[in-house]
Amino acid sequence: xxxxxxxxxxxxxxxxxxxxxxxxxxxxxxxxxxxxxxxxxxxxxxxxxxxxxxxxxxxxxxxxxxxxxxxxxxxx
Numbered sequence: 048x049x050x051x052x053x054x055x056x057x058x059x060x061x062x063x064x065x066x067x068x069x070x071x072x073x074x075x076x077x078x079x080x081x082x083x084x085x086x087x088x089x090x091x092x093x094x095x096x097x098x099x100x101x102x103x104x105x106x107x108x109x110x111x112x113x114x115x116x117x118x119x120x121x122x123x
Contacts, residue, residue, distance in 0.1 A: 050087045057086050069104045
């Protein structure tokens with residue numbers, strides 16, 4: 048599990064990574080009950096085809112965490 052930095056939402060982060068062919072799963076499908084899901088994603092490193100693919104994906108994830116999230120909309 049990778050908890051996202053404060054202010055980051057899992058949905059847009061998942062979409063951002065998918066545009067780079069890196070697939071992660073938000074926490075929502077794994078949560079039960081009425082508590083809100085944490086803003087986190089599940090990393091499945093065993094799904095990588097090889098070491099180079101894993102290293103590439105991890106670099107993309109790191110870069111996405113460091114980059115500011117694009118502001119598509121704001122909540123008032």
